Amino acid sequence: xxxxxxxxxxxxxxxxxxxxxxxxxxxxxxxxxxxxxxxxxxxxxxxxxxxxxxxxxxxxxxxxxxxxxxxxxxxxxxxxxxxxxxxxxxxxxxxxxxxxxxxxxxxxxxxxxxxxxxxxxxxxxxxxxxxxxxxxxxxxxxxxxxxxxxxxxxxxxxxxxxxxxx
Numbered sequence: 001x002x003x004x005x006x007x008x009x010x011x012x013x014x015x016x017x018x019x020x021x022x023x024x025x026x027x028x029x030x031x032x033x034x035x036x037x038x039x040x041x042x043x044x045x046x047x048x049x050x051x052x053x054x055x056x057x058x059x060x061x062x063x064x065x066x067x068x069x070x071x072x073x074x075x076x077x078x079x080x081x082x083x084x085x086x087x088x089x090x091x092x093x094x095x096x097x098x099x100x101x102x103x104x105x106x107x108x109x110x111x112x113x114x115x116x117x118x119x120x121x122x123x124x125x126x127x128x129x130x131x132x133x134x135x136x137x138x139x140x141x142x143x144x145x146x147x148x149x150x151x152x153x154x155x156x157x158x159x160x161x162x163x164x165x166x
Contacts, residue, residue: 032076032083034067040087040131044166047131048073048086050158055084056150060141081141084151086133086159089166091125101127102145105152109135109145124148129159132166 040048049072057064062078075084093099093110100111102124109124120139126132133155141147 030065030079031068032065032080034071034074034076034080034083034085036069036071036073037085037088040073040089041166044087044131044164045072047129047159048133051086051131051133051154054154054158056154059150060137060147062141078141081138082147083136084133085136086131087166088125088132088134090132090164091134094125094127102148104145104148105156107148107152107155109148109152111145126155126159128161128163129155130162130164131159132164133159 039045052072052075055064055075059077059082062081065076065079067074067076073085073087076082091110093112102109102111107129108127110127112123112125114121114123114136120142121137122142124135124137124145126134135148135151137147
């Protein structure tokens with residue numbers, strides 16, 4: 001008798017587990033844990049707040065996700081698939097002339113491939129702007145820099161060109 005019940009129970013439990021897992025992934029229900037950078041100077045924080053208000057609702061087809069803790073210095077899309085941090089201190093990698101970069105919609109981005117032991121993917125950091133903005137993209141969504149189009153537009157509209165002293 002238990003042989004007849006087990007096939008029914010296992011699929012039922014599997015289906016229940018799948019429904020519960022999907023419920024955690026529904027838009028608006030998920031949050032991405034994103035640590036804001038250390039408190040930047042007031043002018044940099046102001047640029048970041050303006051950027052936060054102009055960020056696209058979708059990046060690479062992924063919906064914007066609330067961040068935990070909530071901050072004008074952070075944003076995320078698709079859970080933690082794409083994570084943005086604004087107002088970071090100048091990365092040491094900016095001084096390396098061998099680093100690669102891309103220009104998208106008038107915004108220069110430093111391009112760094114992340115090692116597999118760090119989760120893989122890519123990290124893009126704006127250059128020549130008065131606030132440094134960093135975007136980390138997981139391996140699955142790091143197929144091309146096209147996902148930077150909407151982000152670059154928002155950066156170009158809100159963070160003035162220049163060299164940040166922070």
